[in-house]
Amino acid sequence: LSKDFKGYDAIIDCSGHPSVPQMAVRLLKRGGQLVLVGINSAPFSIAMDQIVRGEISIDGSYGITRRNYEEVLKLAAIPSYPFEKLIAEKVPFTQCTKGFEKALNKVSGKVVITM
Secondary structure (H helix, E strand, O other), X not given: OOOOOOOEEEEEEOOOOOOHHHHHHHHEEEEEEEEEOOOOOOOOOOOHXXXXXXXXXXXXXXXXXXXXXXXXXXXXXXXXXXXXXXXXXXXXXHHHHHHHXXXXXXXXXXXXXXX
């Protein structure tokens, strides 16, 4: 990172590893947002002063019901299911902002960010 790096606007953690939130808060700029998507039952801690003084917001995101999950598992068991039709667009990581904008504009299908 360059010496004039001020931090990230947002970090989205999909790993669920308990070490990530503490590291993520240190990498966010003032007013940044941490979104926790990955799930883990292990406890984690973050220094409260980093959150308060940094004006950091922490949000959890969970958007699946048990019924949805069971239906997805049934579909995943069908080898011939055309999953590729669910993908609206693949965007390279270097253009992830474009991908997020498309997702926010509710493009018909999933936007996949590739490495």
